[in-house]
Amino acid sequence: MTSLQQLTADIHRLIPLMGSMGIEIVEADGGTAAARIPAAPNVNHFGSMYAGSLFTVAEVLGGVLSYAGLAAEGAVPLVKSVTIDFLRPATTSVLARASLDDDELKDTLARYAEHGKADFELVAEVTDEAGTVVARTRGLYQLRRF
Amino acid sequence: MTSLQQLTADIHRLIPLMGSMGIEIVEADGGTAAARIPAAPNVNHFGSMYAGSLFTVAEVLGGVLSYAGLAAEGAVPLVKSVTIDFLRPATTSVLARASLDDDELKDTLARYAEHGKADFELVAEVTDEAGTVVARTRGLYQLRRF
Numbered sequence: 001m002t003s004l005q006q007l008t009a010d011i012h013r014l015i016p017l018m019g020s021m022g023i024e025i026v027e028a029d030g031g032t033a034a035a036r037i038p039a040a041p042n043v044n045h046f047g048s049m050y051a052g053s054l055f056t057v058a059e060v061l062g063g064v065l066s067y068a069g070l071a072a073e074g075a076v077p078l079v080k081s082v083t084i085d086f087l088r089p090a091t092t093s094v095l096a097r098a099s100l101d102d103d104e105l106k107d108t109l110a111r112y113a114e115h116g117k118a119d120f121e122l123v124a125e126v127t128d129e130a131g132t133v134v135a136r137t138r139g140l141y142q143l144r145r146f
Numbered sequence: 147m148t149s150l151q152q153l154t155a156d157i158h159r160l161i162p163l164m165g166s167m168g169i170e171i172v173e174a175d176g177g178t179a180a181a182r183i184p185a186a187p188n189v190n191h192f193g194s195m196y197a198g199s200l201f202t203v204a205e206v207l208g209g210v211l212s213y214a215g216l217a218a219e220g221a222v223p224l225v226k227s228v229t230i231d232f233l234r235p236a237t238t239s240v241l242a243r244a245s246l247d248d249d250e251l252k253d254t255l256a257r258y259a260e261h262g263k264a265d266f267e268l269v270a271e272v273t274d275e276a277g278t279v280v281a282r283t284r285g286l287y288q289l290r291r292f
Contacts, residue, residue: 083228
């Protein structure tokens with residue numbers, strides 16, 4: 001298991017834009033993943049966080065799980081679709097968190113082992129510093145043999 | 147009507163991350179909007195365009211229409227929700243394009259004039275340089291009096 005600092009650095013290297021946004025992975029443990037992005041450089045000139053940054057901080061969590069409870073030999077995560085609902089403007093840093101329970105992890109890994117690929121769905125909630133839910137996402141991912 | 151170069155510069159100034167991604171507005175005429183982003187700096191280290199960049203090049207089109215066929219006194223565009231389907235990996239620059247027909251424009255502007263806000267839906271297609279559709283989005287936006 002890599003440290004969160006190492007995981008954050010790896011993700012910035014794999015996807016340079018994540019570095020530009022200042023994404024930080026703050027939890028990657030079993031079925032739970034969480035990431036944070038700061039207000040600057042992600043706010044627009046009205047002081048609200050840009051929709052694409054809210055998308056990114058939530059979308060990345062599917063990938064983070066492949067370093068945690070969905071880690072499997074040779075597996076890479078792909079994103080197939082995402083629906084994002086923007087509920088409130090965010091003017092602070094935001095935290096995105098999502099979880100799969102043990103049965104979902106076990107079932108996904110079993111399907112991957114058998115077929116070399118396995119879809120999984122992840123629902124994430126994005127909250128601002130006051131704890132207000134500013135966005136929700138539902139992502140469909142696939143764990144796939146590289 | 148501002149030029150496409152001016153519109154691109156305005157959007158980079160309003161949303162600095164759009165500048166980091168190298169987004170270029172290439173069409174803003176009546177009900178049609180189109181934008182392009184280059185491969186670098188939007189590809190990951192596997193050479194495929196990052197999901198968040200595909201999201202952004204399509205999501206921006208709702209805002210672009212507020213400078214074209216949905217231009218209205220005092221109106222700003224908000225995005226309420228987006229669903230994006232990732233169909234194929236993109237390894238080149240991509241173009242996103244979306245259109246509303248004249249009836250949709252007229253209806254949206256009439257609702258805005260009456261209520262000071264009007265929802266509108268925009269379906270965008272994102273294609274790579276070979277013309278392959280790599281992603282599709284369905285966005286729900288609101289034109290709102292600032």
